[in-house]
Amino acid sequence: MSVIRHITLPAGFVAAGVKCGIKASGKHDLAILACEKDAAAAVVLTRNQVIGAPVAWCRKTLPRGYGTLRGMVINSGCSNVCTGPRGLKDAATMARLAGAALGAGASKMLVASTGIIGHALPMAKIRAGIAAAATQLGTAHDEEALLAIMTTDTRPKSAVVQTRIGGKLVTVAGIVKGSGMIAPSMATMIGVLTTDAAVAPAALHKALRQAVAGSFNAITVDSDTSTSDTVAVFASGAAGNNTLAAGSADYRKFAAALAEVCGELARAVVADGEGATKLVRIAVSGARSDGEAEIAAKSVANSPLFKCAVHGGDPNWGRIAAALGKSAAKIDPARLVIRIGGVTLFARGTGRKFDLAKVEAHLKGTEIDVACELGLGKGRFTAITCDLSREYIAINADYHT
Amino acid sequence: MSVIRHITLPAGFVAAGVKCGIKASGKHDLAILACEKDAAAAVVLTRNQVIGAPVAWCRKTLPRGYGTLRGMVINSGCSNVCTGPRGLKDAATMARLAGAALGAGASKMLVASTGIIGHALPMAKIRAGIAAAATQLGTAHDEEALLAIMTTDTRPKSAVVQTRIGGKLVTVAGIVKGSGMIAPSMATMIGVLTTDAAVAPAALHKALRQAVAGSFNAITVDSDTSTSDTVAVFASGAAGNNTLAAGSADYRKFAAALAEVCGELARAVVADGEGATKLVRIAVSGARSDGEAEIAAKSVANSPLFKCAVHGGDPNWGRIAAALGKSAAKIDPARLVIRIGGVTLFARGTGRKFDLAKVEAHLKGTEIDVACELGLGKGRFTAITCDLSREYIAINADYHT
Numbered sequence: 001m002s003v004i005r006h007i008t009l010p011a012g013f014v015a016a017g018v019k020c021g022i023k024a025s026g027k028h029d030l031a032i033l034a035c036e037k038d039a040a041a042a043v044v045l046t047r048n049q050v051i052g053a054p055v056a057w058c059r060k061t062l063p064r065g066y067g068t069l070r071g072m073v074i075n076s077g078c079s080n081v082c083t084g085p086r087g088l089k090d091a092a093t094m095a096r097l098a099g100a101a102l103g104a105g106a107s108k109m110l111v112a113s114t115g116i117i118g119h120a121l122p123m124a125k126i127r128a129g130i131a132a133a134a135t136q137l138g139t140a141h142d143e144e145a146l147l148a149i150m151t152t153d154t155r156p157k158s159a160v161v162q163t164r165i166g167g168k169l170v171t172v173a174g175i176v177k178g179s180g181m182i183a184p185s186m187a188t189m190i191g192v193l194t195t196d197a198a199v200a201p202a203a204l205h206k207a208l209r210q211a212v213a214g215s216f217n218a219i220t221v222d223s224d225t226s227t228s229d230t231v232a233v234f235a236s237g238a239a240g241n242n243t244l245a246a247g248s249a250d251y252r253k254f255a256a257a258l259a260e261v262c263g264e265l266a267r268a269v270v271a272d273g274e275g276a277t278k279l280v281r282i283a284v285s286g287a288r289s290d291g292e293a294e295i296a297a298k299s300v301a302n303s304p305l306f307k308c309a310v311h312g313g314d315p316n317w318g319r320i321a322a323a324l325g326k327s328a329a330k331i332d333p334a335r336l337v338i339r340i341g342g343v344t345l346f347a348r349g350t351g352r353k354f355d356l357a358k359v360e361a362h363l364k365g366t367e368i369d370v371a372c373e374l375g376l377g378k379g380r381f382t383a384i385t386c387d388l389s390r391e392y393i394a395i396n397a398d399y400h401t
Numbered sequence: 402m403s404v405i406r407h408i409t410l411p412a413g414f415v416a417a418g419v420k421c422g423i424k425a426s427g428k429h430d431l432a433i434l435a436c437e438k439d440a441a442a443a444v445v446l447t448r449n450q451v452i453g454a455p456v457a458w459c460r461k462t463l464p465r466g467y468g469t470l471r472g473m474v475i476n477s478g479c480s481n482v483c484t485g486p487r488g489l490k491d492a493a494t495m496a497r498l499a500g501a502a503l504g505a506g507a508s509k510m511l512v513a514s515t516g517i518i519g520h521a522l523p524m525a526k527i528r529a530g531i532a533a534a535a536t537q538l539g540t541a542h543d544e545e546a547l548l549a550i551m552t553t554d555t556r557p558k559s560a561v562v563q564t565r566i567g568g569k570l571v572t573v574a575g576i577v578k579g580s581g582m583i584a585p586s587m588a589t590m591i592g593v594l595t596t597d598a599a600v601a602p603a604a605l606h607k608a609l610r611q612a613v614a615g616s617f618n619a620i621t622v623d624s625d626t627s628t629s630d631t632v633a634v635f636a637s638g639a640a641g642n643n644t645l646a647a648g649s650a651d652y653r654k655f656a657a658a659l660a661e662v663c664g665e666l667a668r669a670v671v672a673d674g675e676g677a678t679k680l681v682r683i684a685v686s687g688a689r690s691d692g693e694a695e696i697a698a699k700s701v702a703n704s705p706l707f708k709c710a711v712h713g714g715d716p717n718w719g720r721i722a723a724a725l726g727k728s729a730a731k732i733d734p735a736r737l738v739i740r741i742g743g744v745t746l747f748a749r750g751t752g753r754k755f756d757l758a759k760v761e762a763h764l765k766g767t768e769i770d771v772a773c774e775l776g777l778g779k780g781r782f783t784a785i786t787c788d789l790s791r792e793y794i795a796i797n798a799d800y801h802t
Contacts, residue, residue, distance in 0.1 A: 047727075048723060048726040048727045049725075049726040049727075049731075049732040049733075049734070050722045050723055050725065050726030050732065050734050050737075051726075051734075081719065082719060082722055082734065082747060082750065082751060082752055083751060083752075084750045084751035085750075086751075087751075116719070117719025117720075117722070117723070117752075118718065118719050118747070118751075118752035119752075304705065304789075304793070304797070305797055308793070308794055308796075308797030308798040309797065309798065311794065311798040312797070312798035314798070317519065318482065318483060318517070318518030318519050319518075321451045321483055321518070322449060322451055322518070324450075324451065325449040325450040325451030325452075326448075326449045326450075330450075331450040331451065332450075333450070333451050333452075333483065336451075346483060346519070349483065349485045349486075350483055350484060350485035350488075350519075351483055351484075351518075351519035351520075387798075388705075388794060388798075389794060389798070390791040390794045390795070392705070392709070392794075393709055393712065393789060393790060393791045393793075393794060394791070395709075396705070396706055396709030396710065396713070397709040397710065397712040397713035397715070397788075397789075397790070
């Protein structure tokens, strides 16, 4: 029997996923990832001011964002957000029970929950689920761990990259769930990454923050930042390389591999965005700073009018110009150039005659490239989004909490 | 024969609207509003950095935002945006021709255009249209002027308020087109207000800015700020009151009447928003400042997830909490209270048991009230929006430029 593996591909990790009855559908809904011994770990959490109890737990466990941990427990079907003191207690209980099953204290465990907001976790089911998952930990149930973190994702999303560091083969793997704020009521982007590289915790955190900035923080499905976004990475050190510290050439090689995995996962999230039929890259260059380039790119990526135009295959550069112009980033229409699929539609103040058939053919594809050159400096940023379709409305309007 | 009147109800104004062939549909597409003699005038324009040539003309004509003018010429069907030097020349020509028909110079005229972006105005049709409209100026063709500024509006929108100032009956009237960024490709909010009150130009501008802040600037259909937004007011002085200066009790009475007309028109724009089936008020109170209250209210008003939930009649307070939390306004979940239709759904950190039938009945109506008390200060702001429906996607995705 063949076995699909993701986050247990790097040496030193086991995982399990079970059905414990949190989801009404009866699908997989609880996962444990365990490091066989203490591993370097780092986490990046949502910047929303309204945060779930699991996010509060992760902050408390890793106040600096990195440390040494044994694993992570994740459930879907209920996000444990806006649940007050009881929610905090439930998140701590999840950490304690999952940690005990691994012979570790609660403070060695991260917790993540995804699903509906405002409902208390069904703790009897969670307890039974953690007990069942603990008995199945291994490398054979990796795929079930991935299934257990999904909510309305239409497909599982994972990525693996291998590279040689200090003469050792190093594997970086990751799984992710989410497509913006997924229905039913509220959802979350949760990513779990593993590597067998030996990396100092602080360096791991730095590499994660950089990778997230260019990947998960560059995507948007609907501009609605979740209350539960969590990306965690665990490094077992089992590859046997000398422990990486920030700044070395080997560290940069590792950071690049981590960024590649995060990039692949982030693109997968957008491609599976609610109602999405196309992936759209908006590359802004020539901004006064990278920060302004990000503001401008995200203004286009979050424009409902632009996203509808992409859905309809309409080369509507006016909506791109308007979305750039309404942003807080400095724009000078007289210097602005807008291209779709490499074809210039607007340059220095006016629309250009262009090959309509060529642009329409590009827009009929599933990957759309928009380039906006601002002509004001060296700042650049590429945002990634999807189109806006009737299906998004159906998913988010027809569901009842 | 009965005659519908709007902006010619205040004494001292005439108007006309004609079909000159700019719109492919053959509907009314050019309007002139004329003051019988020089009138105080004020204008508020889009803050988008990409602006239409007519907006550039209005800025040049009234650099301080107010002055003494004779009228305004408006066309629909083509917005004259991103049209380069030719667009600026065409806007100036419109002002010159319409001014000449009134015996005034170009510098006495405002210009507004609405419709598709990136196309040059058909100037032969515009010339013929201005000539035809000039011969029809009067009070009998008021309704045709309103029809001529519409694009995909599903209904004409106007409002009239009367009040006594200094013993004189004063009328304030207004017409408006738009529902955010209306299809076809890009559209605009254009509002024209008239009054027979005598008001000093600077005071008129102050009253307009205040009225717009609480009305047009408080609404959002899709967060996409237009390149052409224009609201202008003309005061003929024909009512015979002593000229109002800012600060007096009579000025405040006039400003209140102007704000009332703007508020009615702004609500009409949202109610006619693309695909809208419901008008939604989001009242934020207890913010650290009015500015932060506006940021928080607009974050909810622009959340696609929230707007979909309203469309589906789903009392999904989690999406409201998340939209508040992602905003740049300070939020403390432990102090936050969220109400829909007067019913408390969330208070101080947790969801509350509530009368679901009562909230669902409120959500089935066409006017929805959401109240968010932040508990952090005295700042308050009410944003007004509409729901997000499949029809919005249809309008904005299925059209081809």
